[in-house]
Amino acid sequence: MIAIPPASGLKSPVKEFRPTLVRRGSVSATKIGDAYAEFLPPAVLTDKDGEAEYLRAVVIISEETTKGTRRSGQEYVNPLLTLSGREYANVPFRDLHDRICDALRGNRRAVTMETFGADGEIKIYFEDGTFRPVNRIKS
Numbered sequence: 001m002i003a004i005p006p007a008s009g010l011k012s013p014v015k016e017f018r019p020t021l022v023r024r025g026s027v028s029a030t031k032i033g034d035a036y037a038e039f040l041p042p043a044v045l046t047d048k049d050g051e052a053e054y055l056r057a058v059v060i061i062s063e064e065t066t067k068g069t070r071r072s073g074q075e076y077v078n079p080l081l082t083l084s085g086r087e088y089a090n091v092p093f094r095d096l097h098d099r100i101c102d103a104l105r106g107n108r109r110a111v112t113m114e115t116f117g118a119d120g121e122i123k124i125y126f127e128d129g130t131f132r133p134v135n136r137i138k139s
Helices: 085-090 093-105
Strands: 002-004 020-025 057-062 081-084 111-116 122-126 131-134
Touching: 057 085, 057 093, 081 085, 081 093
Parallel strands: none
Antiparallel strands: 002 020, 020 057, 057 081, 111 122, 122 131
16 A cells, blocks of 8 residues: 655645555456456456556545445555556656646546735635635734
8 A cells, every 4th residue: 555645734625635555456356356356457467476567456545535335355445546567667757747646636626826925915826717715823
């Protein structure tokens, strides 16, 4: 498990995203079938030692994501992203970061910057060019 920290350690009126966790698995199918086929990418071929070039899946979840469904105790409920191991190994970091941020943000507008005025006024600017004033910083 890898914890991805918030982008900055600064205290901000913009709510920081919750820690995001990356879960990885190298599950392959067996002769009796693939119990994970309904919610994971296809199984990967392994050598005689059970090793494969790529993981089967990388599932990116938030700290609050629950595990276990009617279908499988191994399935996450509403993971942020589920990628094949090959896709995860080859996706540029910026693209992965954008996909995680988009999943965390949902239907909310992306914040592009914050300004802190000399008078304590704070404004949050969004990708669509709009802004929203926030409570002034108390001295």
